[in-house]
Amino acid sequence: xxxxxEEGGAVMIPTMLFGFALVASAVMSITQAERRWLTFVFxxxxxxxxxxxxxMGLINTMRYVAKTTVAEQIPIGATGIAESLNNLVLSNVLxxxxxxxxxxxxxKHSKPAPRxx
Numbered sequence: 001x002x003x004x005x006e007e008g009g010a011v012m013i014p015t016m017l018f019g020f021a022l023v024a025s026a027v028m029s030i031t032q033a034e035r036r037w038l039t040f041v042f043x044x045x046x047x048x049x050x051x052x053x054x055x056m057g058l059i060n061t062m063r064y065v066a067k068t069t070v071a072e073q074i075p076i077g078a079t080g081i082a083e084s085l086n087n088l089v090l091s092n093v094l095x096x097x098x099x100x101x102x103x104x105x106x107x108k109h110s111k112p113a114p115r116x117x
Contacts, residue, residue, distance in 0.1 A: 008086035011053030015087055018046040019094030026101035033109045039102055043095055050091025057084025 005012050022042035029036045061080025065073050 004086055004090075007083040008053060008090065009057060009083075011049060011056060011087055012090060015046060015049040015053060015091050016094075018042055018049050019091060019098075022046045022094055022098045023101065026098040026105065029102060030105040030108060033105070036102075036105070039098060043098060046091045046094055046098075050087045050089075053087025054084050057081075057087065 005016075008015075019042075022039065022045075025035065025038040025042050029039050058081065061077060061084060064080065065077045068076055
């Protein structure tokens with residue numbers, strides 16, 4: 001797990017913080033339905049942060065690949081792309097966890113359907 005964060009770079013930290021805030025807001029929405037908007041905001045921040053980290057990693061990888069020899073370009077490019085995707089993986093895992101928790105909150109706050117007499 002340590003290399004996962006090291007490979008992802010510095011943007012992993014805000015992605016993780018936004019993701020933990022997202023999961024916390026999803027848990028809060030179980031008891032406080034009026035706080036559901038907070039889950040949406042932190043979800044957008046988490047995804048945007050993961051996407052930004054991926055884009056920054058891809059840009060840096062392509063800059064470095066352009067300076068290497070032809071024989072080294074494919075292995076270095078493949079490694080850089082794989083490391084860049086760690087940001088997106090982290091954000092998606094945290095968003096999926098929050099979605100599952102939000103589904104529980106939505107189920108708890110849903111009103112039962114009226115019964116036919």
